[in-house]
Amino acid sequence: MIGLEENKKPKVLLLAGGVGGAKAAEGLAQLQGDYDFSILGNIADDQAFHGLWVSPDIDTLTYSLANLIDREQGWGLSGESHRVLAQLEKLGAETWMSLGDLDFATHIYRTQARNEGISASDIAQTIAQRLGVNIPILLPTNDVVQTQVETDKGWLSFQEYFVKEACQPKVNAIRFQDIEQATPTTEALDAIAKADVIVFAPSNPVVSISPILNTPGIRAAIMQSDARKVAISPFIAGKTVKGPADKMMASAGVDEGLLGVAQLYQGLIHDLVIDNQDASSISTLKGMGYQVQVTNTLMRTLHDKQVLMGQVVNFSLSQTKFIEADCMQVAG
Ligand code: GDP
Numbered sequence: 001m002i003g004l005e006e007n008k009k010p011k012v013l014l015l016a017g018g019v020g021g022a023k024a025a026e027g028l029a030q031l032q033g034d035y036d037f038s039i040l041g042n043i044a045d046d047q048a049f050h051g052l053w054v055s056p057d058i059d060t061l062t063y064s065l066a067n068l069i070d071r072e073q074g075w076g077l078s079g080e081s082h083r084v085l086a087q088l089e090k091l092g093a094e095t096w097m098s099l100g101d102l103d104f105a106t107h108i109y110r111t112q113a114r115n116e117g118i119s120a121s122d123i124a125q126t127i128a129q130r131l132g133v134n135i136p137i138l139l140p141t142n143d144v145v146q147t148q149v150e151t152d153k154g155w156l157s158f159q160e161y162f163v164k165e166a167c168q169p170k171v172n173a174i175r176f177q178d179i180e181q182a183t184p185t186t187e188a189l190d191a192i193a194k195a196d197v198i199v200f201a202p203s204n205p206v207v208s209i210s211p212i213l214n215t216p217g218i219r220a221a222i223m224q225s226d227a228r229k230v231a232i233s234p235f236i237a238g239k240t241v242k243g244p245a246d247k248m249m250a251s252a253g254v255d256e257g258l259l260g261v262a263q264l265y266q267g268l269i270h271d272l273v274i275d276n277q278d279a280s281s282i283s284t285l286k287g288m289g290y291q292v293q294v295t296n297t298l299m300r301t302l303h304d305k306q307v308l309m310g311q312v313v314n315f316s317l318s319q320t321k322f323i324e325a326d327c328m329q330v331a332g
Contacts, residue, residue, distance in 0.1 A: 017208020022064035024201035027305030044211035052107035184217040200231035229269035
């Protein structure tokens with residue numbers, strides 16, 4: 001493989017949020033024999049509930065890769081009960097954030113470790129390993145950064161907007177509280193620098209991928225990395241598969257749908273993977289400087305996830321070959 005040392009597995013780094021990120025992660029996990037794979041997750045959805053620190057996107061990644069996820073919901077643990085939440089409700093606590101009894105153990109463990117001064121990265125890694133996940137789940141920062149959504153009801157935390165308000169209020173603006181002061185983790189910077197391919201999962205570009213990119217140092221590291229960079233669109237025929245990304249693109253100053261994704265990532269990534277249903281956008285995207293792959297991007301089954309992620313990585317690696325061959329021709 002041109003550009004890669006022989007007998008060395010290509011290093012693939014996945015930038016991922018929750019549900020869409022976890023689907024991509026599960027697909028790549030199936031290909032672990034071919035690639036050396038790690039994940040850079042999103043911590044800006046984190047929030048304290050009942051005195052416990054909850055990290056929804058990281059837990060969704062961990063539970064999915066551990067095959068413990070509630071497959072119908074796409075989040076939380078399977079076979080959950082909610083007795084603790086029911087008891088908290090009796091006591092008068094606000095219980096709109098659905099936390100299962102077994103899930104509470106994760107949050108208790110995380111909070112205890114935080115109180116002992118252990119970094120968020122080390123905690124995430126330990127939880128993942130103890131639940132049987134051997135893929136590194138890296139964090140962009142060990143500092144607290146929190147997404148806030150400005151609506152007609154004022155500024156809401158991301159979980160208030162997403163869960164309590166069920167994404168109903170109109171989104172006027174989005175900010176990532178305290179991101180300017182955040183320090184990137186050395187693990188994240190190192191993984192970006194060493195990656196052969198960086199894949200942006202079909203996660204919400206505004207509230208899952210942007211907080212990773214906007215962590216000081218991360219975007220610059222991605223720009224400087226020699227990796228081939230590719231994104232999978234979270235939009236299919238103008239609609240999200242799940243979640244409010246469509247209602248948020250305007251707050252990021254871009255168009256809705258696929259075009260907005262292309263605008264947000266322009267200059268940062270090389271390749272875009274879009275759904276068959278969006279094939280009519282190819283020439284626009286090529287005009288924006290992207291190499292485009294068109295395929296089925298809806299991941300329903302584990303097989304779908306594996307097939308798509310194999311196509312994505314192979315496409316990007318083949319583009320590397322293409323570019324190097326092209327350069328050699330020019331030079332010759
Ligand atoms: P969240 O943090 O739990 O909201 O999850 P993410 O940000 O990782 O993912 C949400 C995005 O994933 C949504 O915009 C969906 O459109 C997208 N998504 C979910 N499943 C699929 C899928 O099978 N294919 C594609 N292309 N996008 C998906």
